[in-house]
Amino acid sequence: VLTLQTAITEKWELNTELIWALNPVFGFGQQEYGMPRLTVKSSTNLIAQGTLAVPIAQQELFYTNKGLPINEDKNWDYAKRYELKTAGDQDRFYIHKGYETVNAHFNREPRFYSSVAFDGGVWYGNGVLTPENALYVQARGVESYAGPKDLIYLNVSGYWPKKLVNYLTVYDERMTWEPYHFPLMRLAGLYLLYAEVLNEQGKNYTEVIPYIDKVRVRAGLPGVTDSWSVANSTRPGKYDNQQGLREIIHQERRIELAFEGQAGWDLRRWKEMANVMSRPLQGWNIYEGQALNYYRPRNLVTPVFNVRNYLWPIRSINLTINDNLVQNPLW
Known part of the structure; x- marks a missing residue:
């Protein structure tokens, strides 16, 4: 899990997967937004906020431990x-032993646990570097460490983008940051782009899958053909046609590059943004202290995204200056 988490937070000179990165460091003023309060001392610290919230639908994108979407795994009870x-x-290395949470948090792929923090989820780091004594998120209700303290310093969904926080960053009565250079392009992203190009060219899946599997094997998952087998999947052989393989590649990119600023551009060029943004963004019932009441999905906001939003409008002044320009459709 830590190996996957450090794919973006490792120092530039040590990160062999990093191709291009931002020059300013990602630390003070950034990491604290993605980090929940984990200790008694941090619960009174108002410097850090932990307000970056991951919707339920985003965490449900991550695969099961068999490398399959949660609604396509024969052995994972989606209902x-x-x-x-x-x-x-x-479960102790992923979820605190004895903690009550939802089935959705069990038997997921390593990237889920390295990318997303959730109620009951183990947090390796924050000054505690022994797995046996690792901290864990307590997010139910206003009395919990990571629960809502006021109308500003709160996480509205109950999920945090753990992937964005260096495990050496400490959030206690004070904050100490371990900065890193935020990636613009990683090797895994290039592999998946190349797989996408091959598939869109109509290449046979035997040429495409090796580049997807490079990413999956590194993430501790079986290869594509092993996962989408008769024994494991409700859609065996999904990869043997262009559309099925396209779905696999798209989901793989959204998982591997989650929270790295890539999904919005991908969804636009795939023309899938309208479908994703037509559904309400949901989170847990964060003010409730009991698990039975906390784990009830609630609508946070329903985004508005129309067909015209795939392209931005051309400024009126530019249209006036150059009468050869034509305004984008529906604007």
Whole structure:
């Protein structure tokens, strides 16, 4: 999990996956927005906010531990994903042992646990670097460490983009940041772009899949053909046609590059933004202290995105200056 988390937070000179990155460091004024309060001392610290919220739909994009979408895995109960379950000893490196949370948080892929912080989820770091004593998120209700303290310093969904926080950053009574250079392009992204190009050219899946599998194997997952097999998937052989493989590549990019500023551009060029933005953004019932009441999805906001929003309008002054310009459709 830590290896995957440091794919973007590792120092420039040590990160062999980094191709291009921003020159200013990502630290003070950025990381604290993605970090929940984890200790008694941090619960009274008003410097950091932890306000970057991940919608439920985003965390549901991440695969199961079989490398499949949660609604395509024969062995993962999608219908009961919001029912409660208590973490056992076998879950202790991902979910705090004895903590009650929803089924949705169990048996997920490593990138889920390295990218998303959630109620009951283990947080390796923040000054505690022994797995046996790792901190964990407590987010239910106003009395919890990470719960809402007022109308400003709160996380509206109950999920944090853990991936954006260096594990050496400490949020306690004070904050100390371990900065890094935020990536613009990573090797994994290039592999998936190349896979997408090959698929759109109509190449056979045997030419495309090796580049997807480079990313999946690094993430601790089986290869595409092994995951989408008769034994594991409700859609076996999904990869053997262009549309099915296109869906796999698109979801793989949204998982691998989550929170890195890529999804918006991808969804626009795929012409999938309108579908994604037509559904309400949901989070948990964050003010409730009991698990049964907390884990009830609630609508936070319903975005508005129309067909015309795929292209931005040309400024009126530019149209006036140059009468050869034509305004974009529907503007």
